[in-house]
Amino acid sequence: MKKKTANLPPKLTEVEQDLLSHIQHGYHLETNSLGGDPILRRLKDNEVIRALSANRNTIKALEERGFISSGKGKEPLTIVCHLKKK
DSSP, X not given: OOOOOOOOOOOOOHHHHHHHHHHHTTEEEEEETTSOSOXXXXXXXXXXXXXXXXXXXXXXXXHHTTSEEEEEOSXXXXXXXXXXXX
């Protein structure tokens, strides 16, 4: 008889947790077309926060692990990332 293993969510780094928390609280995560230079933009007042600790690899890791998905932004060469719906 096989034992069932628990499906534990993957551990998140502090930077990943911070990005996801901001997204959950009304910010969009925006990057350039190559996935770098991430910023957080609050939708209600357009406030911008630089995600200094985050980089292209942070964004890629969140996408690969299924936490966020990306789409085209309003500006040319801009990508906006959203939380994936479960």
